Amino acid sequence: MENFDFYNKTKIVFGKDVENKAGEECKAIGSKVLLHYGGGSIKKSGLYDRVVKSLKDAGVDYVELAGVKPNPRLSLVKEGIQICRKENIDLILAVGGGSVIDSAKAIGVGVHYEGDVWDFYMGKASPEKMLPLGVVLTIPAAGSEASPSSVISNEEVQLKKGLTNICLRPEFSLLNPELTYTLPDYQTACGITDMFAHVMERYFTTTKGVELSDRLCESVMKTVVHQAYRVLKDPKDYTARSEIMWAGTIAHNDMIGCGRSQDWSSHGIEHEISAIYDVAHGAGLAVVFPAWMKHVYTNNIGRFARFAHEVFNVDYDFEKPERTALEGIAALERFFKDIGMPVRLSEMDIDDKNIETMASKVTGNGAHSIGGFKELSKDDVKAILKLAL
Numbered sequence: 001m002e003n004f005d006f007y008n009k010t011k012i013v014f015g016k017d018v019e020n021k022a023g024e025e026c027k028a029i030g031s032k033v034l035l036h037y038g039g040g041s042i043k044k045s046g047l048y049d050r051v052v053k054s055l056k057d058a059g060v061d062y063v064e065l066a067g068v069k070p071n072p073r074l075s076l077v078k079e080g081i082q083i084c085r086k087e088n089i090d091l092i093l094a095v096g097g098g099s100v101i102d103s104a105k106a107i108g109v110g111v112h113y114e115g116d117v118w119d120f121y122m123g124k125a126s127p128e129k130m131l132p133l134g135v136v137l138t139i140p141a142a143g144s145e146a147s148p149s150s151v152i153s154n155e156e157v158q159l160k161k162g163l164t165n166i167c168l169r170p171e172f173s174l175l176n177p178e179l180t181y182t183l184p185d186y187q188t189a190c191g192i193t194d195m196f197a198h199v200m201e202r203y204f205t206t207t208k209g210v211e212l213s214d215r216l217c218e219s220v221m222k223t224v225v226h227q228a229y230r231v232l233k234d235p236k237d238y239t240a241r242s243e244i245m246w247a248g249t250i251a252h253n254d255m256i257g258c259g260r261s262q263d264w265s266s267h268g269i270e271h272e273i274s275a276i277y278d279v280a281h282g283a284g285l286a287v288v289f290p291a292w293m294k295h296v297y298t299n300n301i302g303r304f305a306r307f308a309h310e311v312f313n314v315d316y317d318f319e320k321p322e323r324t325a326l327e328g329i330a331a332l333e334r335f336f337k338d339i340g341m342p343v344r345l346s347e348m349d350i351d352d353k354n355i356e357t358m359a360s361k362v363t364g365n366g367a368h369s370i371g372g373f374k375e376l377s378k379d380d381v382k383a384i385l386k387l388a389l
């Protein structure tokens with residue numbers, strides 16, 4: 001096991017009706033809130049009214065900024081920074097999914113910075129603090145409700161970039177599985193794929209002697225597969241929704257990634273796809289991950305065979321573990337298809353036109369490699385994207 005620091009300050013409040021605690025949780029931090037949300041799902045479901053009532057009941061003043069789009073845009077972040085400065089906002093309350101939370105995080109770090117907030121995402125500066133952030137989560141997926149990361153799209157230059165810094169963890173996150181009943185099946189499946197991918201990015205490691213986190217990863221992945229079928233069969237199955245919601249947080253608050261090298265090249269490649277084609281992050285991952293696996297599995301056949309056996313119950317072929325490894329990749333593709341995800345770029349109407357551009361962007365024109373399980377050059381990325389066609 002490698003040395004590590006783990007610090008997660010986010011208070012999680014989980015269960016039915018917890019959104020009604022938004023006011024009191026905010027009040028404990030400040031008296032003026034930026035209420036940040038997306039394109040209207042929270043108004044349709046009635047969640048908006050409950051959150052506003054809770055703020056009012058607690059005597060918390062608020063200003064609104066709506067309109068966060070999936071793959072959240074830098075332009076709205078900049079608007080949010082101006083509002084926070086003008087209105088002397090004490091904290092941000094993000095009501096939504098990863099996009100709303102990530103947008104709130106960008107606003108929260110931008111407020112304290114005199115330069116362009118995009119500098120943080122380009123690695124030109126590092127944030128030292130963020131406005132306190134509270135979350136009411138509506139879709140289990142990105143894990144941003146407890147992660148130290150934010151991903152923003154700069155629409156002017158078609159770049160989607162992530163920022164990770166310990167100060168980006170929220171103060172509190174309210175998780176009510178019932179809030180996810182209104183999710184369209186496609187969004188539920190995108191979320192499931194994303195959380196599963198967050199575990200795989202950690203599971204495919206080169207670090208030896210990490211039995212505990214290996215087994216934790218396998219538990220999360222097995223649970224997600226099992227509960228995914230239940231939740232899609234009955235979207236109002238509270239138990240299944242609860243398991244999926246908690247799995248989404250566990251998958252990405254990094255508890256299961258402590259002490260081990262991680263990969264993250266599939267995420268890097270997917271971000272280039274969604275930067276250009278604006279696809280849902282989870283759907284992009286369902287296409288990239290199996291292609292990445294086919295490209296890299298020979299680096300450690302035993303690890304892929306173990307994945308197949310432990311997560312998808314594939315019989316372990318001790319004579320030919322490669323067969324087991326390949327069956328595992330096929331089982332993962334089957335799972336993605338079963339839950340309604342695309343597994344090829346062509347299913348998202350994406351052809352080979354921008355493969356060169358995407359491979360170039362993710363590797364800095366070929367200047368650096370990506371990934372930890374296997375270091376990938378620009379040519380490797382091109383090969384993976386071709387496998388995904």
Ligand code: NZQ
Nearest residue numbers: 038039040041070097098099138141142144147149182183
């Ligand atoms: O905008 P509204 O109207 O709210 O609709 C949203 C949106 O269209 C809808 N939705 C959310 N909750 C709903 C609902 N519809 C009905 N009922 C509900 N309860 O779902 C759509 C997708 O929402 P979004 O927030 O975009 O989804 P997700 O949570 O998957 O977030 C995706 C973003 O997170 C980034 C992704 O790259 C992407 O930009 N990621 C962030 C990470 C992090 N901060 O740690 C890590 C991830 O790997 C990921 O990259």
Ligand code: ZN
Nearest residue numbers: 142194267281
């Ligand atoms: Zn992700």
